[in-house]
Amino acid sequence: MYGSRILACSRRSLTIALTASSLLTVLTMATPASADTASASASAGATVGGAKVFCTSKRPGLASELSRDITSALGGREGTTSLALYDRITGTTCELKADTHFDSASVVKVSVLGSLLRQAEEAHRKLTPREVELTTAMITKSDNDSTSALWHQIGAAGFRRFLALAQMRHTVPGSGKSWGLTQITAGDQLRLMQLLTMENAVLGPASRGYALDLMNHVTPGQKWGVPAGSPATATVHIKNGWLPRTAGGWRVHSVGAFTGGGHDYGMAVLSTGSRTMDYGIETIEGAARVIHHNLSGAGSAASR
Numbered sequence: 001m002y003g004s005r006i007l008a009c010s011r012r013s014l015t016i017a018l019t020a021s022s023l024l025t026v027l028t029m030a031t032p033a034s035a036d037t038a039s040a041s042a043s044a045g046a047t048v049g050g051a052k053v054f055c056t057s058k059r060p061g062l063a064s065e066l067s068r069d070i071t072s073a074l075g076g077r078e079g080t081t082s083l084a085l086y087d088r089i090t091g092t093t094c095e096l097k098a099d100t101h102f103d104s105a106s107v108v109k110v111s112v113l114g115s116l117l118r119q120a121e122e123a124h125r126k127l128t129p130r131e132v133e134l135t136t137a138m139i140t141k142s143d144n145d146s147t148s149a150l151w152h153q154i155g156a157a158g159f160r161r162f163l164a165l166a167q168m169r170h171t172v173p174g175s176g177k178s179w180g181l182t183q184i185t186a187g188d189q190l191r192l193m194q195l196l197t198m199e200n201a202v203l204g205p206a207s208r209g210y211a212l213d214l215m216n217h218v219t220p221g222q223k224w225g226v227p228a229g230s231p232a233t234a235t236v237h238i239k240n241g242w243l244p245r246t247a248g249g250w251r252v253h254s255v256g257a258f259t260g261g262g263h264d265y266g267m268a269v270l271s272t273g274s275r276t277m278d279y280g281i282e283t284i285e286g287a288a289r290v291i292h293h294n295l296s297g298a299g300s301a302a303s304r
Helices: 062-074 107-123 129-140 144-165 188-198 205-217 278-295
Strands: 042-048 051-057 080-087 094-095 236-244 250-259 264-274
Touching: 042 062, 042 080, 042 107, 051 062, 051 080, 062 080, 062 264, 062 278, 080 188, 080 278, 094 188, 107 129, 107 144, 107 188, 107 205, 107 236, 129 144, 188 250, 188 264, 205 236, 205 250, 236 264, 236 278, 250 278, 264 278
Parallel strands: none
Antiparallel strands: 042 051, 051 094, 080 094, 080 264, 236 250, 250 264
16 A cells, blocks of 8 residues: 565664764754855756746756756646755755645655654664564565554654654654655655765664665665666665555655765655556656756756
């Protein structure tokens, strides 16, 4: 329903090193250029179905290329698409309907993992062998039963605490057992990718490394979405979600971070209203390809 169970992956004996600090500090994230920094950045925007793709960048010409090419990739696609992007190397951000809510489907599983890791750090303990087994199945295979077990263990209060610490202010947890109906936004999902790839007071380095490693080892059948067109030199960390509903068609989402080899960026692309899952995947991958192409410095996809 929220994710498929495909191939069994080998269990890993990864353990979590814990941080002793319980100090809560404000998490600093990459955000669009403020009034104080606007002079150092260029901005550009274009519209998709009446909504604006707004980009900023410190690399000359990149903001306009991204806004134009994302608009071209998504123009005419059915349904609703939301997108958020950061690139620390070029000081780039892009947004399209980044605060629009979507049923989460399985992308919420990264937030579930983050909640568990935060609880373990606060208790100054490692993950148990059972928790390692559940988290591995939840992320690498998108296993629903493992997610349900962890969702129950963490509890509503524990999940909300993590969202608050991560400043994922627009995310609304699903009621009861309905973790797949958590309401998410592309903006909050991007914040989560940023949190996993930078030093912060919410998750320590071992916890972040554990999460990224799981996201780097998703089963081959689930490596679609935002990795489309990514550089061969980048290490890919992803989580996808897909959910058919009677009202509003398929929900198809993909979030990811791209690190190593001189890369340090992430994106979240959420969609609803697709007539099939494949159509939703095509929508996401069309946007992802032009983003990777432009961030690589290859110029506008329109010139290929």
